Amino acid sequence: MxxxxxxxxxxxxxxxxxxxxxxxxxxxxxxxxxxxxxxxxxxxxxxxxxxxxxxxxxxxxxxxxxxxxxxxxxxxxxxxxxxxxxxxxxxxxxxxxxxxxxEVKVYDNTLDIVNDNSCRVTVNAVSSDVFFDKLKELKSSSLFVTGFDRNNKNEFVLETNNSLTTVSSPSSVLLIVDDANYFELIGGILSITADYNAKTTYISTSNNGCIIELNANIFNKDINSMLYMLLSEYNNISIIGSY
CATH class of the missing domain: 1.20.59.10 (Chorismate mutase)
Structure with missing residues (x-):
């Protein structure tokens, strides 16, 4: 030296x-x-x-x-x-x-309350608020999103199922931030996800909250830890899908 x-x-x-x-x-x-x-x-x-x-x-x-x-x-x-x-x-x-x-499995509680019947929901979203509210409906109905396609700017297709086993190696996680002040939270949320190399692939905002899609495998241990951290530090964030 x-x-x-x-x-x-x-x-x-x-x-x-x-x-x-x-x-x-x-x-x-x-x-x-x-x-x-x-x-x-x-x-x-x-x-x-x-x-x-x-x-x-x-x-x-x-x-x-x-x-x-x-x-x-x-x-x-x-x-x-x-x-x-x-x-x-x-x-x-x-x-x-x-x-x-x-051995925290952050998705267990979600899967425990998923409805027995699978269903398919198509949303023609005329605005981001409509899309957000529809996803809140799915959350309150105890459904779990296992598919998410964006056909164009205004049409979204969601597939809900009673199990994550339909995809052996899911590559996406869908989160909902149910808070009108989401803009004060999103910076901290994305800072955490970036540290875990969970790339943000989609964000939809509304007056009442936002939807965040991440390129991440929910079964990966590091991603599991990331989700555990997010759910621990943010009261109004929920995991609503994996596909």
Whole structure:
């Protein structure tokens, strides 16, 4: 490692020398990240024993406020964003450990209440509100979407079934956010799904909420952990389909 006495004044360093110093700092950050995730694992283990919730927004805000007091205002917003992301990644890891320990299957409750009779529903959606309301009907009727085709801008075909076994390796998950203030939530939701490489393939919004389609296999362990996290942190989000 380059000692401080040998390190050149930043003003006189060339780009290669600056990058060398960045590598040194990044390696330190990597080691600290590994230590932090180990501690996050210990937190998850402790909370698993007590049944305590993983996400505590009030506590996280206090931590952010305390740690950002002495940060240069020119990089304050960047630091807060970095800190929030670190906390999010920590929670994601804790949820994955908790889901594995409990063998959480986030789709079980949905399948338990699915109606015995399969049906097919075709919706000619003249507006996004009509489409959203129709999906809410399916949710309240305990139906589970196992097919979703968009024939054109105004026509949607939904197939509902009483089992996920019709598709052995589903590639899509359909979520509904039943909240008129969905626009305040969707950024956080999509940040989580992006961390799990669950690509957003479709979004339909209305005055009362939104529909989100993800390119994801509901049976994949990582996706299972992601869905467990979403259902734990957002009260008004539901899984309504997989296909």
């Amino acid at each position: 380059m000692s401080s006495s040998n390190r050149r004044n930043p003003i006189h360093m060339n780009l290669d020398e600056i990058r060398t110093n960045i590598d040194i700092v990044d390696n330190k950050i990597k080691q600290l990240f590994i230590e932090r995730m180990n501690l996050a694992g210990q937190v998850a283990s402790a909370k698993l024993q007590t049944g305590d919730s993983i996400y505590k927004p009030d506590r996280e805000q206090i931590v952010i406020n305390n740690r950002s007091v002495d940060v240069d205002k020119n990089i304050l917003n960047n630091y807060v964003a970095f800190l929030k992301k670190t906390m999010l990644v920590s929670r994601e890891y804790q949820y994955s450990l908790t889901a594995q320990a409990n």
